[in-house]
Amino acid sequence: MNTIHRFSHEDCPYPCLYLAVDLDTGLFERFGDEAYDRQNTVPQSLWAAHCVTSIQVPALQVCDLTNARTLSALRADLSALMHHDLAAPQEWGLAIQRHPANFQGVKFKSRFNGRACLALFQRDAVEERLRQGKPAGLSSNEAAVGWLDKHRVSLY
DSSP states (O other), X not given: OOTTSTTOOTTOSSOEEEEESSHHHHHHHHHHHHHHHTTSEEOHHHHHTOEEOOEEOOOOOEEETTSHHHHXXXXXXXXXXXXXXXXXXXXXXXXXXXXXXXXXXXXXXXXXXXXEEEEEESOTTGGGGOEEOOOEEGGGOHHHHHHHHHTTOEEO
């Protein structure tokens, strides 16, 4: 289990696939910390090692942490879920994966732009129901290159 991700606790029984509602959000989620920590720069090698694709997700049973009523019922602190310290959201990820409702994912807001993201759990053969578009390298994707310009991120 890769514990550098928001809802991926080392004891989670299922690996997660992280998805974003749009390319802008996905790029922020992947490169935002890197860009901000390095004064709006990202290593060219890191950028080149990634690609983008569209994924159609079927209807799923998700724990919706974008819903105020859900957060209230869970007594979850939104700031803790969005904090750069991942201890609290990883504990929530573990609890949600172990919940008897058998959630297939967690819907949450990007801490960079507030747009919707999904941590999809690899359970119930959900990966077989996903429909993936053709992957494209970031450097050859006009919208991804536009994200660099829009947010004044340089490659080094």
